[in-house]
Each structure stands twice: as C-alpha cells, then as structure tokens.
Amino acid sequence: MNFESIISISLGLIGIITGLIFFLLSIRKKEFTYIIETENLITNDIAQYSGLEFFYNKNKVRNLSFGKVLIMNTGKEPITKKDLTTINPIALKFSENAKILYSSLIFQSSVSNQWKLFTQEGKNELYFQFDYLDYKQGVVIIFVYEADPNSKIT
Template sequence: MLLADIIGNSIGGLGIVIGILLYYRNKKEKKPVYQLQTINLLDDNISSINGVAISFQENKISSLSLSVLTFKNKGRQSIRRSDILKENPLRVILSQNCEILDYKLSSISSSDICVQMQLSENRRMLMIAFNYLEKDGEFTINIFHTGSADNDISLKCKILDAPKIRRLKDMQVDNTEGSNFLRLLLIVLFVHVIVIGTVALRGCCCSDVYDIKPAADSLPSLDMHYDCLLKNNS
C-alpha cells in the first residue's frame, strides 16, 4: 500500500510541475526583439585612392555602410502603438560623427502594420512608428549611413508592460525559449522515472525477504526423542 501511495503522489506532483511549466510557456506577454547586421560598403582605404571621390548631396563621405534592421514581436501578446511611450518612442540612433544618408522599408509581414518613418534634422536619428505587431509580426528597414559597424547604430524604445528590447545576434532565429522549455520538461520526466523506478525496486526487494525462523509447534519435542531412544534400546 505504501508503494502505491508513493507512486500516486509522484504522479500528482509531476502533473503539478508540468502544469506550472505549461503556464509559463503559454503565458501571454510582449517580447520586443530586433536583429541587426551591418555591411561596410566603403571605408577610408577606398576613399583615399587618388582620383576617387565619394559624395552625398555634394558632401564628401569617407565611409558608407548598410545596416539591415528587423524589429519583431516574439511574445504572444500584440504590441500596439499606444503601448509605446511618447517620451521614449521607437527610434534608431547613430553615434557621434555619423549620419543616416538614406532608408527604406525592405519587408513587412503584414500591410496592416503600417510602418511610418521620419528622419531628424541632424540625420542622426530615425523615428519609427507602426500600428501593431502580433506574435511573430515583423518589419525590416535598410539604413544607409556613414558608420562602419554595428556599434555605430542602436535601437531605443520603451514599451509598457514589456521587457527591454533584446537583440538577436547574427540574424539567427531565436529558439532559446522553446529549447529550454523542452529540455526542462525532459529533465523533470527523467527524474520522475528514476524516482518511481527506485521506489518500485525497493518495494520488490523488501517483498522477497522472508522470515525463515520455523514455528515453535513444528519442532519435535524432547519427550518424543526420549521415547524413541527407549524403544530402540529395549
């Protein structure tokens, strides 16, 4: 009966653990992320060649790069325009001595997102607005600027009830959350199997231990042995 109780309690505990894991796995929340990849198209070595001059709007430039920026919602809850603080809107900011030369919307997962962009007068900041982003909704912007690396460009924003915008490096799909959940679930199942197996094995071992001490009434009495000896001697 004790073994059955232990197994029943273990199964009940496993159900509770799986329920908690599934709750956090399916919890609705906003998860803004972005991907950034910068390709240097022109550097000082090329611009220093005699007879070669690169200019933008009659201004000479010594560096030219293309940054591909993808903004995405990885959460299960939509990100709406009203969720973004007006005091801290979504914007691309370049480092000192760098300028945005041109920009354009490269791709968008849905036309309903309706992305709008506006460049600041000093050409160091690009304001971005959109209607909403559902789960896995995204848009990509190509930005031509005078920087040379990813460090020259940053993305800033504050979204209500959402964590800080996180960067997904190297333009790779982020499967960390799903992998961690599956790994944790497998560990819980493995530990549960080990516990149940250990308890069952101990129960079987205990059931094989018998008391081999003979009963008192099964042993022949001394009187019976004495009578037998007398008969044989006579």
C-alpha cells in the first residue's frame, strides 16, 4: 500500500466517524427526567422517647417527611401536554398510608410552561400539569407528607 492510499483511507474513515457523531448529536427525542429526594424530619421513635408532640395545621403528626422533586425535559424535542395521557397523568404516588400535607412549586425555568399542582380527595397522589416543556426547561417542587419512614414514592 502506498502513502496516498493510506491517507485516502484515513480521511474516509475520519469523514465517516465525523458524520456519525454529528448524526447522533442531531437526533431529536422527547425525554422526561425526574429526580426525587426525601428526608424524614420526625419519626414516631423521636416523639416516643422525648415525650414531644408535633402538630401540622393543628393535627398531630407522628412521621413527618419533606421531599423535593426536579422535573426536566432532557430531550431536544419539546414535550407538550398532548404527549401525556389524560387517563394516567404524571403524578407522585405515595404509599397507601401516606397523607400529603403541603406542596408548592418553588422554581420553574419558564412561567409560560403553566405548571399546576393538585391532589384528589381520597388518593395519595400529587398530580402535575403543564402546557409544554422545551429542552432543558423544568421545575422544582417541594412537598411535606406524613407516612411511615420506609414508605416509597414512585
């Protein structure tokens, strides 16, 4: 093989690899990402040993937890409310014995996204609604709930 052939093959491979990289970077997809963090603030054990009683809105609580969720569009294609099912809307689902005491939207990257939070009577779920989410737009929501410290949120 001569020198010109080696250069031609090398340049061809570099062109193919560069084209593949740019193709992969240009793929537009819808990708909904969320991160949930929770922290137990009060457990029944603490109150039992210290003789303290804790109240939230004049109601006694035994196990109080605080949570934060980040919801974001990490795909390059906008997500609209038409993309989500109305039969099964996006929600945080708490364990059966949990009680949602408070929720609030503390940050949104764009007010025009029109985020709304709500709960339904008799359900342990915190629902989210929005008009659309562009690439890298999102929201941070906090919530306070009463539940067993080992309960799961999905």
